Amino acid sequence: MNLDFWRDRRVFITGHTGFRGSHLALALKNAGALVFGYSLPPATNPNFFEVANIGQGMNSTFGDVRDAAALKAALEYSQADVVFHLAGGGGLRDSWDRVSDTYSSQVMGSINFLEALRETATVRAVVMMSSDKVYRPQAGADLKESDPLAGSSPAATAKACTDLVLESYLQSVFAPEKYNKHKIALASARMGAVxxxxxxxxxxxxxxxxxxxxxxxxxxxxxxxxxxPWMHVDDGVSALLTLAQALLEKGPQASGEWNFGVxxxxxxxxxxxxxxxxxxxxxxxxxxxxxxxxxxxxxxxxxxxxxxxxxxxxxxxxxxxxxxxxxxxxxxxx
Missing domain, CATH: 3.90.25.10 (UDP-galactose 4-epimerase, domain 1)
Incomplete structure (x- = not known):
């Protein structure tokens, strides 16, 4: 992971107030990036976003990814060339208490995000946060990117649906063979809890x-x-940054699904x-x-x-x- 790569680079993060998003924003700020965030307010009290004063030194907007107009406006304002989409998460267990909200925030929120990308002039690399729970479990086998998707909870199934939505965009709007026209490389980062x-x-x-x-x-x-498996958040952040850099440097060759784990x-x-x-x-x-x-x-x-x-x-x-x-x-x- 080359931190110098991020100096003065404009980066947009959805879900920057969450645990993983806050750590990502902090790492990018420390690397000298110009960071823009769009997210709901922190979901817990206390929270890392406020404890570590993540909002200082970055442009932070509180908003819902289901608000397509507000999301599009924030993305356009950032003039970012790299985007990380982490919004729309939530715990596996509590997703059963808010099934409709889980699907609407993850699936429709991601569709709003992908649609906003269609009208951006600056974005070149996009990393969408996924989960190891999108796979159908296979006894005695490590899970590969080509394995079938499934879901054991609304949160897991919504992530699997989002990965399928991304795949449809990669087959059409952001197809690699059309890269010279849209100039955006997109990838899904699948990892477990950190x-x-x-x-x-x-x-x-x-x-x-x-x-x-x-x-x-x-x-x-x-x-x-x-x-x-016990994965530290620093490894999770390095995975996201490494994948984004590859998308910028290799374009559509780095598009698609990627596993990151221990x-x-x-x-x-x-x-x-x-x-x-x-x-x-x-x-x-x-x-x-x-x-x-x-x-x-x-x-x-x-x-x-x-x-x-x-x-x-x-x-x-x-x-x-x-x-x-x-x-x-x-x-x-x-």
Whole structure:
């Protein structure tokens, strides 16, 4: 990831007030980019956007991606050549409590976004945030970009629908063979949940662990044997920036779907991750033990394409990710 590449570059982010969007905006600001954001106000209190003062030094607009006119106006005002579309997210579990809102914000919001791109004169590269949950699970196999899509919740299904919408635009309006006319390269970045400082979502395990550690309590875990991949938000941000740079430099050759994730060595049972987090938070040693296979596993993304063509791979180990996250929350509470 070349941070110098972003100096003085105009960048537009939807969803810049969310956890991942705020970290992306911060990284771009630190790299010297001119950052413009369009998003609903932060969904939680506290939130990383306000705690880290993300809005300072950037142009921030509060708006809904379902408001097509406002979204188009904000995009045109930015005169950005790179766009990251992260808006329209939400938790998997709470999406069942707001099914209609989930589909309208993700699917129709993305359509409004893609339609606004048709009339822009400056945009050259677009990265749309997707999810590892768009795939149909396959036992014993890493998930590849060519695998069939599915969805186990409204949030996951809406992301899969959005990926199909993007594919339709890549087959028509923004087709590679028409690149000399529209000059826009688009891609979907599929990755799982990330951890890091500033995640204050109610359903976030890390936020619950941080509050328990601060209070000197042990957090009861529902599925301590569930094996999950642990990816740090810094790796997630580097994936988005690396893909956007490739779109600018390679054009339609970098368009399409891309997996970004961690390897099997980043997998830990929830119970062990909780022990490591608490130990790092309190400054205590923890007992390492071998990964067991008795727990349920979350599907791993096959990232060979990103490794081979973008030279991208995760840099932060699971233990390092938990340590960095624990240190952030300790400083926050301190």
């Amino acid at each position: 951890i890091g400082g500033g995640d204050f979502a109610n359903e976030s395990l890390i936020w619950q662990l941080a509050q328990a550690a601060q209070g000197g309590l042990d957090l009861p875990l529902k599925n301590p044997d569930s094996i999950r 390897g099997a060595d980043h997998q830990l049972p929830v119970g062990q991750a909780a022990q490591i987090f608490k130990a790092k938070y309190l400054g205590n040693p923890f007992q390492k033990f071998e990964l067991t296979t008795k727990g349920s596993k979350h599907g791993l993304l096959n990232c060979e394409k990103a490794q081979a063509e973008l030279q991208w791979q995760s840099q932060v180990s699971a233990e390092q990710a938990l340590q960095k996250t624990a240190e952030w929350y300790k400083q926050y509470f301190g």
